[in-house]
Amino acid sequence: MRLIILTVLIFFSFAFSSLGQGNGLYAFIGKNNKYGFIDKYGNVKVKPNYLRVNDFSDGLCFVSKEVSSKGYKWICIDTVGNEVFDIKDNFPETGFRESFARISSFTEQWFINKKGKKVFDKTWKDGQGNFKNGVAFVSDVEFTDFYPIDTNGKRLENSTYSRIIVNSKLADPVEANKDTLVKFKQDSLWGFKNLKGDVIIPPTFYLVDRFENGLCGVRIHYAPFVTINDFYLDAIINIKGQLVNQVPMHCYLGFQGDLIVYYGGFHFSGGIYYLDKNGRKVIPKE
Incomplete structure (x- = not known):
């Protein structure tokens, strides 16, 4: 008997083309343009x-x-x-x-x-x-x-x-870290409601991810020429809809462990970068 297994293929599947968190360590590019690993505080654990x-x-x-x-x-x-x-x-x-x-x-x-x-x-x-x-x-x-x-x-x-498709986003998502605000779209803009359907954050964003650990990546500026397959966002908000940080984020992956992961350019180019649970950039301490 032949069967076909099909599951949801998430935009960034777990393959060695993209990097995230594992064992609490995160890849970074050092000043010598080689890779090493840091912890969630930016301390270098494996030299580049x-x-x-x-x-x-x-x-x-x-x-x-x-x-x-x-x-x-x-x-x-x-x-x-x-x-x-x-x-x-x-x-x-x-x-x-x-x-x-x-x-x-x-x-x-x-x-x-x-x-x-x-x-x-x-x-x-x-x-x-x-x-x-x-x-x-x-x-x-x-x-x-x-x-x-x-x-x-x-x-x-x-x-x-015939085919097995892995439906993992670099690591198994941690359901406990997901918050209870649900995105909705109105007049081409995105906002968030609570589980009762009350509008908590009005629809003012061109694109949004999902809330995790009280933070969410959003796009606050109109971007007419975003490259295909580049999940590009440019800001982080908190559960009150307040801007926590404004930073260009290509290939946005959301939280991978304790840090938000994104890239400096489309197609996982331009270096890999991290934000902590306060939305602040984690700088490797070389």
């Missing part, structure tokens, strides 16, 4: 020594210091920057989740544990996403026919799936 970095998960992160014949040479570091292992000329398809990561040689894929050792004693041609609740999806052909395996690498069912 890397050309490329992914997110921390399960206390580990794949990073690269050098270019290889296949693109980048990836190593795995811990939360203080110590190298734990390298994956030679292979590519990290995922970060660690539930103690496993999926690795690719570009012709086949396999899983490793947190010591960098290959597990399950088998390979596949393709895979989708990480392990979640003890299940991962792999395939013996490229791009289709995915099936679930357990944490022993054992196939769980005979069904195959």
